[in-house]
Amino acid sequence: MTNNHNNAVLAELTMTVLPPPGAPDIEIARAVKPWPIFEVAQRKLGVAAHALIPYGHYKAKLDLAQLDTSKKQGKLVLVTAITPTPAGEGKTTTSIGLTDALNAIGVSASVCLREPSLGPCFGVKGGAAGGGRAQAIPMEDLNLHFTGDFHAITSAHNLLAALIDNHIHWGNELNLDSRRISWRRVMDMNDRALRHTLVGLGGPAHGQPRESGFDITVASEIMAILCLADDRKDLQRRLGNIIIGRNRDNKTVTARELGADGAMTVLLKEAIQPNLIQTLEHNPALIHGGPFANIAHGCNSVMATRTALGLTDVVVTEAGFGADLGAEKFIDIKCRLSGLKPDAAVLVCTVRALKMQGGIGKGDLDAPNVEAVTKGAENLVRHIENMQQFGLNPLVAINRFPTDTDEELTVIKDVCLGLGAKVEEAHHWAEGSAGAKAVAEGVKAILDSGSPEVKFLYEDAMPIDEKIRTIATRLYGASDVQFNIAAQKQLDEIHQQGFGHLPVCIAKTPYSFTADPHMLGAPTDHVLPVRELHLMAGAGFVVAICGDVMTMPGLPKQPAALSISLDDNGEIVGLF
Incomplete structure (x- = not known):
């Protein structure tokens, strides 16, 4: 112009x-x-x-x-x-x-x-x-x-969740272990009451009871996949790679094995x-x-x-x-x-x-x-x-x-x-x-003046725990990383499955270099606590959950929703 x-x-x-x-x-x-x-x-x-x-x-x-x-x-x-x-x-x-x-x-x-x-x-x-x-x-x-993108992602995510429970209800041909289903449900709203839920209650006609829960839509692996996909073909490939849980032989089961990747792609085509x-x-x-x-x-x-x-x-x-x-x-x-x-x-x-x-x-x-x-x-x-x-x-x-x-x-x-x-x-x-x-x-x-030579912080071949430690020590000022027992077991499983080459996505408080939101400035010599590791095989990275960070946020004491309304002319008021 x-x-x-x-x-x-x-x-x-x-x-x-x-x-x-x-x-x-x-x-x-x-x-x-x-x-x-x-x-x-x-x-x-x-x-x-x-x-x-x-x-x-x-x-x-x-x-x-x-x-x-x-x-x-x-x-x-x-x-x-x-x-x-x-x-x-x-x-x-x-x-x-x-x-x-x-x-x-x-x-x-x-x-x-x-x-x-x-x-x-x-x-x-x-x-x-x-x-x-x-x-x-x-x-x-x-x-x-907006244009309904988040609703489409929510629907595709929950379709997979519904197909998992339906598969178990109708005979469970994939021999899924209901105790090891890792695919939860999502909604695009802060709702702490849904972090941990029981599904399938009410008797045999309503499914098999099991523990589950909800994350917020923006934390869905499908959101990550949509944002990293090259095109529709790559989108379906990544959706098919989603790991939904494990079978009774402790082997991972994917959305592709369930046959869900095609329908999920259809919901995301726009x-x-x-x-x-x-x-x-x-x-x-x-x-x-x-x-x-x-x-x-x-x-x-x-x-x-x-x-x-x-x-x-x-x-x-x-x-x-x-x-x-x-x-x-x-x-x-x-x-x-x-x-x-x-x-x-x-x-x-x-x-x-x-x-x-x-x-x-x-x-x-x-x-x-x-x-x-x-x-x-x-x-x-x-x-x-x-x-x-x-x-x-x-x-x-x-x-x-x-x-x-x-x-x-x-x-x-x-x-x-x-x-x-x-x-x-x-x-x-x-x-x-x-x-x-x-x-x-x-x-x-x-x-x-020309393009800089942009460098990654770590190489693909570096083990997952060393990638996390590199980020924590070089960027956060930490002295070390501490994996709890569950995270250490998940770390071992990720490497055994051949996903140790993936990049890591640190999930922690955004309000501090540490896992404690109250530690301001530029603290040093702290330890980054890793609580869980989530393998997102479809998105192509491993999430490290650190400290008390939640994948389903809660509402504050005075949520903005209480101030949002329509006036007599039908115009929105209270929206920022």
Whole structure:
């Protein structure tokens, strides 16, 4: 796109009367009239109408069979962050603001993000559409049912669960051991009461009683598979590789042996196509897949990322939570399994978050406190050094708040420059693309300087326990890893089955480098406790459950759902 075109878009937005910064995100989003999705596709991506499957006027799926993405191979920018706090860091907001700013300086750019889960939307974290003047729209649709992908994943997952119990009920030809069924059920809502359940009660007509439970949909192996699959054929292959449990001879049984992979693929035939919406400044946003980064690999789909790279010169994508979880899994899992690699990285931080890392409570963050920022900067230092271990020297984007002082910002800038990392202030939340131009110029300079040599943290041949220990000691500052008896037994079984070459996905609290969410800053000499190991043979990685992390979250004392409703005009209120 030309600069004249980008200037016309910005002029249109300038004439739009936007609510002031600080207004609810939903009010800002509603103040911008979105372009019809066909117009976004044509003007920003060069994609014709026949390659879209519309879901209303402002969102659509991209029909990959109708797209030619071989003409262009864009560059990939990974956005990650310091350890998250209740003060907020703003990865998604920064990803969108950076995309808008790149377009504003004449670079054809798109953003690739994950879809939000209903669990956090109605819980405490909120949605995943960005914030302020750096949002993806339509934000209500995105944060609620969107195009139904999560419902399709939930249905495919629970179809497999139903087929397992049905198989046992009708004679159990595969000789499944009902005590060793590992495939649980899922739903896309936080519901702690369903973590552990009994199924099949009520007598012989209702199945065979056994223990089971529910996870949240974003923790489903099918979510991970959808996000790592290359195409529909690869999707079905991976679905067939899912291990559902063991038979009475203690041998693993797969979904393919049960005959479930075909029907599951049918339920996902539309969900596998990436979704296209737009930012407030009408730039393309591909939103697809939504695995959590604390209990899964935390990246949008490989198919969406590859598609965007074939349609724009630069693709901005984010990895969930802090760099110790999201960025590590992006590189060691997504890049390893897909062949993708980032050409640049942005590390987001805020003065407020560093104050919290320095021990200041949420109610005292507005007061200037250089000492707390200095202490909390230990967390930033470790994240920068961790990213450098992957061969990526990040540009640190300081997501600025009005209460930040020049002295506090100087502390952060000095820390970054002392480690050889570029650093820029960002004001996109309040100003949109205009507030992120410095970050965009910095990213463009990195991209223009050539591609880095991205390195994995460990080799495929390294045993699973050593992979976990490498991550814990090199990234988390741990002195060692401790496997409980159950995890040690599972570790031995995984190696005996020939899956020791798989990458590992650490499931732990996102709020600390340790397994204890209350240990802030950059602790050292702690021990990472591994409670369970889950083999996800279909997705192609092994999940290490550490500490008290749950694969089915609970709702807080005051869930966001209690404030969400419809007004007299049928408009949603209370949604962020």
